[in-house]
Each structure stands twice: as C-alpha cells, then as structure tokens.
Amino acid sequence: MEAGIVGLPNVGKSTLFNAITSSGAAQAANYPFCTIEPNEGIVSVPDDRLRRISALIVPKKLVPAVLKLVDIAGIVKGASEGEGLGNKFLSHIRQVDAILQVVRCFEDPDVIHVSGKVDPLSDIDTIETELMLADLEALETSLQKANRTAKSGDKEAKLRAAAIEKCLAHLSAELPLRKLVLDDAEAKAIASFGLLTAKPILFVANVDETDLEGKGPLVMKVREHAAKIGASVVPVCAKLEAEIAELEESERGEMLASVGLAQPALTVLAQEAYRTLGLQSYFTAGEKEVRAWTVPVGATAPQAAGVIHTDFEKGFIRAEVYTLADLETYKSEKEIRAAGKLRVEGKSYIMQDGDICHFLFNT
Known part of the structure; x- marks a missing residue:
C-alpha cells in the first residue's frame, strides 16, 4: 500500500x-x-506499542x-x-x-x-x-469500450458499463467518487481504472x-x-x-x-x-524480534498469517492471540497462558488492531 x-x-x-x-x-x-x-x-x-511489548519480551531487534x-x-x-x-x-x-x-x-x-x-x-x-x-475523461473513454463489448452479450461488460454510468452521473454533479457507494460487483468492475x-x-x-x-x-x-x-x-x-x-x-x-x-x-x-490507507498492525513477539505487521482493517487471521509467508495462509490451522493489556498485566506469555487469557482463533477470526499472535500451520 x-x-x-x-x-x-x-x-x-x-x-x-x-x-x-x-x-x-x-x-x-x-x-x-x-x-x-x-x-x-x-x-x-x-508505534509506542513496540516499545511496551519489548519491555516485557526483550528481543534482539524491533521492526516497525x-x-x-x-x-x-x-x-x-x-x-x-x-x-x-x-x-x-x-x-x-x-x-x-x-x-x-x-x-x-x-x-x-x-x-x-x-x-x-x-x-x-x-x-x-x-x-x-x-x-x-x-x-471523467477516463470513464467516458472506458464507457465506449464497455458498450461495444456489451453488445455481444458479455455480462461483465454490461455490469462495467452500468458502474461507469453511475460514476459519471456522480461526477457530473461535481461530487468526488470517494463519496459514491458501490456494491462489491460494481467496485470490482471498475477497480482497474485507478480512479x-x-x-x-x-x-x-x-x-x-x-x-x-x-x-x-x-x-x-x-x-x-x-x-x-x-x-x-x-x-x-x-x-x-x-x-x-x-x-x-x-x-x-x-x-x-x-x-x-x-x-x-x-x-x-x-x-x-x-x-x-485503511491499515492496522498486529504484532509477533519473541527473543529474535518484536515486529509490527501491516494488514488491512477487516483482514482475517489466515490473511494476516499470509503477510508473514504465503505458506502460512495456505496451511493455516489456528492463531493464538493475546493483547498488550494482557501482557502488561501478567508480564509474560507463560503467565498469560496459565491465566487462560491466550485465545485460540480460527479461520474466520477478524484481526484486531494490536493483536499479538502466534500462527500454527501445516507446510
């Protein structure tokens, strides 16, 4: 991003x-x-959270x-x-x-x-x-092409033409497109335009x-x-x-x-x-490094794991998650586990800003 x-x-x-x-x-x-x-x-x-995590899990390096x-x-x-x-x-x-x-x-x-x-x-x-x-210029040019293709019965072209016309009407009212609500199909149809x-x-x-x-x-x-x-x-x-x-x-x-x-x-x-940019951070923490990883808001646990390595997403089993508040309360990951505060999350888990994670996966 x-x-x-x-x-x-x-x-x-x-x-x-x-x-x-x-x-x-x-x-x-x-x-x-x-x-x-x-x-x-x-x-x-x-991100001051890196410093706070490393005060309790002392690493060789910090990676923001x-x-x-x-x-x-x-x-x-x-x-x-x-x-x-x-x-x-x-x-x-x-x-x-x-x-x-x-x-x-x-x-x-x-x-x-x-x-x-x-x-x-x-x-x-x-x-x-x-x-x-x-x-406006880019969309008008694209509309001509989409209409030509739509005449052959191409469903994607018809959807693209309809989405373009919706955007053109919005712009003609002197409104930027960031204020226009499109459904997922419409947004996907014009995503490549870089509007x-x-x-x-x-x-x-x-x-x-x-x-x-x-x-x-x-x-x-x-x-x-x-x-x-x-x-x-x-x-x-x-x-x-x-x-x-x-x-x-x-x-x-x-x-x-x-x-x-x-x-x-x-x-x-x-x-x-x-x-x-719609981004948030989660953390991994160990003796080697304490690191902030970037994911879009709304990313699932497997998607977050994939930021570390694509194999982590493909072979995702589960995530072990705790919070900085837990770490500062119990002082170590071992004590977090002992207190039953280490959460086990599956494939549908939506990552929260500031999660501290371990990912388990099959290679």
Whole structure:
C-alpha cells in the first residue's frame, strides 16, 4: 500500500517528503516543476506499542510497520488537459492507494504562490477539479469500450458499463467518487481504472512556526472543509520538520522542546496516513524480534498469517492471540497462558488492531 503526496507547486511537498523520509531538507524553489519523476520513500510508522511489548519480551531487534510514500510533482490548473505535464503526473497518482494533499497555510513573500495568493480552499478546489476532470475523461473513454463489448452479450461488460454510468452521473454533479457507494460487483468492475477521486484523502496543512498546532484561520478553513467530507487534517511545519530531520537523534528532543512539541509532527502524519490507507498492525513477539505487521482493517487471521509467508495462509490451522493489556498485566506469555487469557482463533477470526499472535500451520 502506498500514499501519494500531491499539491500545487510551491506548497512544500518536496520539503515535507524529504523530512518524512529523513533524506534532508529541500530548499523552496520559485518554479513549478522541481519534481519531474515521482520520488519514492519507505517510512516507518511510529508505534509506542513496540516499545511496551519489548519491555516485557526483550528481543534482539524491533521492526516497525512501514508505508510507501510517493512525492508527485505539483499539479496546476489545466493538468487534466495536459498543462504542466499534467497527464504524466496524474498517471502517477493513479498508481497510489491514498492521497496526502499538502495545502499551503503560511504566508511567505519569498516563496511565490502559483496563483499569486495564499488561499487553501481554492488550492483544494483546484486539485479536486483536476482529478474529477481526469476521472471523467477516463470513464467516458472506458464507457465506449464497455458498450461495444456489451453488445455481444458479455455480462461483465454490461455490469462495467452500468458502474461507469453511475460514476459519471456522480461526477457530473461535481461530487468526488470517494463519496459514491458501490456494491462489491460494481467496485470490482471498475477497480482497474485507478480512479483518482475514489481514493481516500488526508489533508496536510503546511503551517509556519507560529502556528504549529494548526489553530490559525487558514488551517481552520481546511479543517472545516475536511469535516464536511469525512477527511482528517494534520498540521505540519515542513520547514521545521526538515530541520529536525537533519539533526542527530540525540539532538532532536532538545529542538522539539524548544518549540513546544512533544514529538515530531511527522510522527502524527505517518500514523494518520496509515489509518487513511485503511491499515492496522498486529504484532509477533519473541527473543529474535518484536515486529509490527501491516494488514488491512477487516483482514482475517489466515490473511494476516499470509503477510508473514504465503505458506502460512495456505496451511493455516489456528492463531493464538493475546493483547498488550494482557501482557502488561501478567508480564509474560507463560503467565498469560496459565491465566487462560491466550485465545485460540480460527479461520474466520477478524484481526484486531494490536493483536499479538502466534500462527500454527501445516507446510
């Protein structure tokens, strides 16, 4: 699963990407297309539960969950019609599973805004409009093909055409597809299209150092908009986070304390991006390692086992499961067993965020 960082030019996307991947701070550039090919980075998802588990089951190493981030070049008005190499950039977005939209919520006369003024809602509308126009074009082209195939009596093509028409009607009402309810068959019929406005979205409000909590008027506008569409907002000062990322680990705490932060905003961002992707973690714990494994919300125990190795899913017998609360209460897995708190779950078990598991399987 991966998330794409998008936004207008000069909103701080690349600075944010470089900070969150600890690859160094980028200098703000007063030209639109400083990112031509999408940069990719693997980001650890901070999770204090790893530390708490390892305090009682002491391992040789800790392995956090990770997610993939893609830094996609700035989108401008007219991108859906090819402006600013728009079609190429939009194709990069089709390949990701969720969108992290960076919205500029700071004033700086030295960093030119592509529209000449800082207006986060206008920026959001520009991006959403371009994504909707791109989806309309892709669906209209696909509908022609589906209708031709449907004439031969192909049932799948008929279903696909009906699903496409449903999407087109929704988009024509100027509504993004993430708010459209499709049944499983309809969703499967159009899954390969990579529709842009169907992807979940998280807004990243890029603030200045005087508004680290994101309580200023510009961020509040973004929060109000996000609340209306069921999205979340994370305020981040990309410039500050880039500076923190360049420091040695031992120096970061002092820097954070000096600006009144308990932890880097990027920690919150990584966690919220993980949630936006519809992901959760379960853990395995032993002397070799304590590790967080990533599964979609709603995954079954066999599917979770398959994340470790495909043979685990194929030969799944059962899962032995306990919670971090159990571990902190009884102090060891042995005592959890003795207290009868170790649960045995079968193939239909739906994994819960934070489960600590052993899987039994046949090879």
